[in-house]
Amino acid sequence: MKDNRLAGKVAVVTGASSGIGQGIAVAMGRAGASVVINYHSDEDGARTTQQQIEQGGSQAIIMQADVGKQEEAQQLIDAAIKHFGRLDILVNNAGVQQDKDFLEMTLEDWEKVMSTNLTGHFLCAQAAAREFVKRQVQPQERTSAGNIIFISSVHDIIPWAGRANYTAAKGGLQMLMKTLAQELAKYKIRVNAISPGAIKTDINRQEWETEEGKQKMLSQIPYGRIGEPEDIAKVAVWLATDEADYITGTTLYVDGGMTLYPSFG
Ligand code: NAD
Numbered sequence: 001m002k003d004n005r006l007a008g009k010v011a012v013v014t015g016a017s018s019g020i021g022q023g024i025a026v027a028m029g030r031a032g033a034s035v036v037i038n039y040h041s042d043e044d045g046a047r048t049t050q051q052q053i054e055q056g057g058s059q060a061i062i063m064q065a066d067v068g069k070q071e072e073a074q075q076l077i078d079a080a081i082k083h084f085g086r087l088d089i090l091v092n093n094a095g096v097q098q099d100k101d102f103l104e105m106t107l108e109d110w111e112k113v114m115s116t117n118l119t120g121h122f123l124c125a126q127a128a129a130r131e132f133v134k135r136q137v138q139p140q141e142r143t144s145a146g147n148i149i150f151i152s153s154v155h156d157i158i159p160w161a162g163r164a165n166y167t168a169a170k171g172g173l174q175m176l177m178k179t180l181a182q183e184l185a186k187y188k189i190r191v192n193a194i195s196p197g198a199i200k201t202d203i204n205r206q207e208w209e210t211e212e213g214k215q216k217m218l219s220q221i222p223y224g225r226i227g228e229p230e231d232i233a234k235v236a237v238w239l240a241t242d243e244a245d246y247i248t249g250t251t252l253y254v255d256g257g258m259t260l261y262p263s264f265g
Contacts, residue, residue, distance in 0.1 A: 002056050005241045007032030010084040012076055014038040014067050014124060015094030017045030019201030020151060023229025024091050024236045025060070029053030031237050034084045035060040038067070038076050040094065059084070067094045067120030077127040089240045090128040092121040093151040097203055102164050110165045117169035121150055122176060125191075129184055137188040143242050150177050150193040151232070154255050157195075170195075174251060181249030190248040194235055197255025199227040222265060223256030 006028055016025040017039035025035050026049060035053055037060055039046035046062040053060040063079045065072035080087040095117045098109045125148050132146030155163070156170040174193065181191035198217045200208055207213040208226060217226055235254050238244060253259050 002030050002058075003032065005031045005237065005243075006089075009033045009088040009240070010036070010080050010086050011089035011091060011240070012036040012038065012080050012087065012124070012128070013091040013093060014065075014076070014120070015040065016049050017042040019203065020196065020199055020229045020232050021091070021093040022049045023233035024093060024151075025049050026052045026056070027230070027233035027237050028089070028091075028240065029058035029060060030056045031241075032058060033089065033240075034058060036076065036080045036083070037062045038065050038094070040064070040066060066116075067092075067124055068115035070123050073120065073123035074127045076124065077131055081131065087128060087131050087146065089147045089149070090124055091149045091151065091236060091240075092124050094120055095151065095153075095203070097163065097166050099162050099166070101162055105164060113165035113169050117166065118172050118176070121173060125150075125176075125180060129180070129187075129189055132184075132189045133187045135188075139188065141188070142245050143188075144190045144245060145188040146190070147240050148177075148180065148189065148191045149236055149239055150191075151236075152177070152193040152195045152251065154195050154197050154253060154258050156193075156251070157259060177251070178249050185248060190245070192239055192244075192247060192249065193251040194232060194239065195251050195253045195255065195259075196232050197221060197227060197253070197258035199229060199232060201229060220262055221256040221258055222260055222262045225256065227254070227256060 013025040015021040016037040135145035137145040153170045156174040177193045
């Protein structure tokens with residue numbers, strides 16, 4: 001159902017051709033935002049996202065970019081200004097896993113994950129923040145000059161064997177988010193993170209597709225169900241609205257209780 005909570009706003013969502021990014025892009029469109037849909041390699045997925053947004057009555061364009069490349073990250077932010085005349089929200093969602101036992105992990109495995117999951121978030125955040133600072137929003141106003149939302153993971157605090165590259169990137173993201181929130185607050189730029197638990201997407205398909213894998217996942221979720229992209233999307237929309245205007249530098253764990261040390265239950 002369409003609402004107007006983000007009417008007049010423009011959002012860039014990275015990695016929006018599938019999973020959580022697609023869910024967020026569609027939900028932001030339904031809330032009235034115009035959306036720049038970034039994709040890396042799945043153009044069909046991006047078109048599906050675009051169709052869903054347009055069917056809901058909002059505008060969307062698609063932009064291919066590798067967020068880990070500076071020029072392409074900049075082009076993504078420029079596209080919002082060029083096509084919609086402004087930028088209000090950046091959702092840094094793009095992410096990959098390249099799991100490997102630590103003793104076998106190559107520099108290539110490490111750099112691939114760092115490039116997308118950490119450097120890419122830095123590059124897009126910097127390009128967006130340089131745009132946001134042009135706005136002159138006064139401290140007493142109950143609105144921000146711009147919003148940056150990082151899609152992190154419960155693995156920014158839960159170690160995860162066999163994924164040293166992924167956990168290091170997500171842990172790094174947590175401090176990147178907090179530091180930017182502190183540094184950019186004077187410009188009235190809000191910076192927050194959402195850390196999902198287990199959400200049913202392509203990234204963990206191998207786990208939830210088998211009964212054994214699904215039961216293992218459920219054993220780590222006190223709330224008793226695996227999350228859906230919409231669970232994250234609803235929170236991202238709310239975090240981007242002025243209802244959340246006093247929230248900056250925070251990580252919202254949207255995880256059905258995964259971070260509650262369920263084995264102690
Ligand atoms: P997904 O594989 O469906 O989505 C990841 C997206 O990132 C894909 O669309 C992919 O094309 C895109 N991408 C990869 N490299 C890119 C690059 N260099 N430039 C631009 N886009 C790129 O999986 P998802 O679960 O939707 O993941 C989205 C985010 O959520 C990731 O950051 C992931 O780490 C995080 N996350 C997911 C879960 C989960 O359980 N699914 C849990 C915690 C965190």
